[in-house]
Amino acid sequence: MRTSDFDFKFPIDLLATYPTKERDESKLMVIHKKHQIIEHKLFKDIYQYFNEGDTLILNNTKVFPARLFGNKDKTEAKIEVFLLRELDAIDRTWDVLVDPARKVRVGNKLNFGYGLTGEVIDNTTSRGRILQLHYMGNHTNLIKKIKEIGKTPLPKYINRYPEKIDKIRYQTIYAKIEGSVAAPTAGLHFSKHLLKKLEIKGINIVEITLHIGLGSFLPVEVEDISKHKMDSEKCFIKSNICEIVNQSIKQKKMICAVGTSSMRAIESSVSSNKNLNPFSGWTNKFIFPPYNFNIANCMITNFHMPKSTLLMMTSAFTGYNLLMKAYQIAIQNKYRLYSYGDSMLILP
Template identity: 40%
Template sequence: MKLSDFHYQLPTELIAQQPLAERDASRLLCLDGASGALRHRLFSDLASCLHDDDLLVFNNTRVIPARLWGQKETGGRVEILIERLTGSGQALAHVRSSKSPRPGSWLLLSAREGGEPGPWRLQVTGREGALFVLRAPEAVALADILAAIGHMPLPPYIQREDEALDQTRYQTVFARREGAVAAPTAGLHFTQAMLAQLDERGIQRAEVTLHVGAGTFTPVRVDEIEQHRMHSEYLEVDDALCAAVAATRERGGRVVAVGTTAVRSLESAACGAGLVSPQRGDTSIFIYPGYRFRVVDAMVTNFHLPESTLLMLVSAFAGREAIMQAYREAIVERYRFFSYGDAMFITPEPSALEGR
């Protein structure tokens, strides 16, 4: 398939720059992949889309304040985006500067962009591909530096500086495993009250961990999408999740992934018959039309960027034409797009499921 097959025109004013006052006040566009039928709801109505035997699978990753500002020892300004913590004092990071910092040099950090350097610093010890290896001084935890002066890593299409509000709103209410540098945004719509209501109804919940990397925003740069190579992200699927999926299959329920990161986690761990096996390590699974889903039966997701791998994923699930038509209707109806935007509930076109 061609990259242009996943292009659409989005008015810039539909890109949500701020979260709504209430998480569950977002709109919910429901797409039936079997028929292409669309329904307009509110996210607070999500329970009406679910069956009593369903299992909701959430990504419990927690976003770290991964953006740092500072300067090189020579005075040149730098912007740092931590990609992955690799130890208590070490990380892989993107470093933006006029000239790449040399191995052995120190980056002097500030509390804000353009600010005077404070007592915090990181040393450049090498590179791994496009990423720099950064190390904190001995006996200093990198997490402590991030807690002191790190900024929430808002996506590039949010055209403002991060604010105090983002520390809670660019974070799901169930986030508990620190390590992501981008939020699993479909989960941002859930409130504690919604989760309690789902529990009261008896709808089961389970969790995976996939630490979302900055590569999620990397554009596809090839015309034939099959040639694209995905970035890797750290994944954990534990025994409890595997047991929950197996129990759901036994009672005839659906596995409903909350977000594309939960989809990628479940499909990475698939082991046949709609089941999953424990996993720990990196995944670089790339899901695009033609893929047959082995575990996921329905999904909650936000609206995705044109020509993005996430748009390709949802197109594989519900059909490209159905997805593109849904996006066209969402634009006409003035839905809010991307991380702080509205959501969709999607069921698959039958041919997207493998042997189920």
Template identity: 45%
Template sequence: MNVKDFDFYLPEELIAQHPLEQRDSSRLMVLDKETGEVEHKTFHGIIDYLNSGDTLVLNNTRVMPARLIGEKEETGGKIEFLLLKRIEGDKWECLAKPGKSARVGRRFTFGNGKLKAEVIEVKEDGNRIIEFYYASIFEEVLDSLGEMPLPPYIHEKLDDKERYQTVYSKEKGSAAAPTAGLHFTKELLKQIEEKGVNVVYLTLHVGLGTFRPVKAEKLEEHEMHSEFYHLSKESADIINATKKRGNKIISVGTTSVRTLETIGDENGIVREQSGWTNIFIYPGYKFNIVDKLITNFHLPQSTLIMLVSTLAGKENVMNAYNEAVKEKYRFFSFGDAMFIK
């Protein structure tokens, strides 16, 4: 199967540049994966599609203010680092811009010396391993100096950092938000639980690889980036009980799908587990855990639209996307939502 099979025309004006004032007021396209039929709703109406005994699985990762702008110690030249993942201690894998300034041994300073950094390795893919130096607690320093690493297709400044966090975000470590969860409010989650739907959490720290284009022509040749995940025993037990009694598992976002399908076995059972996943879900894959999916509208030719097409059928998804363009849905991180039932 070719990457170009997942292309579609997207006018630039449909790429959402800012979040809506009310999280759950975004539009919701409901796609029936069996018939391909679509309905047009509002997101707070998602509760009508969730049944007592079902389990809603959300990713509680929290985005780090991972974009650091500083200067070279010797010359004062500008540098920008984007923290991707902690290697160990104070060593981080980062993207550097401009890369030519970030050579091994170069030192940089941020916030008038509040934070300092040295490049200790340049990796084959161009990423840098950086060691940071500071006087207090790293997370506190990062909170005071770092900026939110918004995706490259968002050009407007975000006034409120919390709007790029879910209301249930907890575990710091992501370089990007699990954006399907941005539509939920605390009130809506409470109503869902009051209906008898289980709400459980897992953690997958989203890497920037999620925005990287698929460069291989054939899907089989694409190599996925790796991301850290954790599923607790409590969440695993509720998911297993749901599957056993025949109720449905509804994943909020592709990150939750990737975690559940990494951990789940062919019998539909999950266990408490932590690790790194580079699972690539594309047509031909058989889902073991996930029955339904709440997701946003994704980039053309991306691994995310391939995952969605695997669950709902490529033809159904491409037709639904063309309908979304026609109906002027808002796309990507701050855009509208789709529910695959």
């Protein structure tokens, strides 16, 4: 398939720039793959589709406050730095994006205030840089300062300054292990009350960790999607989680990946007999049509950007024609799109 196959048009006012008032009151589109039926619900109704012994797989990654706002030394030009990942704790070097990129070159010094400064020591891509951070004290104090002054890394298309609400709502309620620069957005819809209802019903709720990097959101710039290369993301799946998931497989229960990040994680560690294996490492797995999924037979996901790797994965799971039809119906019914938008449940 081609990248252009995954393009679509939508009214700009459907792009969600703020979350719904309550997490579980976003719209929910329910897609029944077998019967090609589409229903319209609220997310809080999702528990109706699960039965005792079914398994939900959540991604418990926690979003790091990765956006720093500062000024370029001497010129005082405003610069935004997006911390992608720490490269070396001793040298305090980070892989970063800068905006505007054209104004920042090797040797430039940046001032973020509160005693935190940085120096660009290398170019890695047309937009990427390697930044060495400077702050008095040890590495622990540096990280603490970044967390104090760093802002929620809202996606660029939201096009507003991060606010107090984002610190809470651009984070799942079960976020535990810090390391993502983007939220696992399918999980943003779960409230404590809804998770409790699922638990009482006898659904297994398990957690894996995949730290989402910018790679999941970078546009595909080649027409032949098989030639696209994904950035690696760190992933952890514990053995006790595998036991629960594999028991559900054995009992032919429904196994639901909550989000494309959860799906990517579990598909990165499959045994020869199509069971889930423990995993600790990096994955650069890129899932696109056609693809045979090994673990999950159900998926919860948001409505993704045109030509994105996330849309391609969802298409591989749902079926291209059915998914494109669902997106057109979503647009007609004014579903809100992207990170703070509405969601879909894709059933077998």
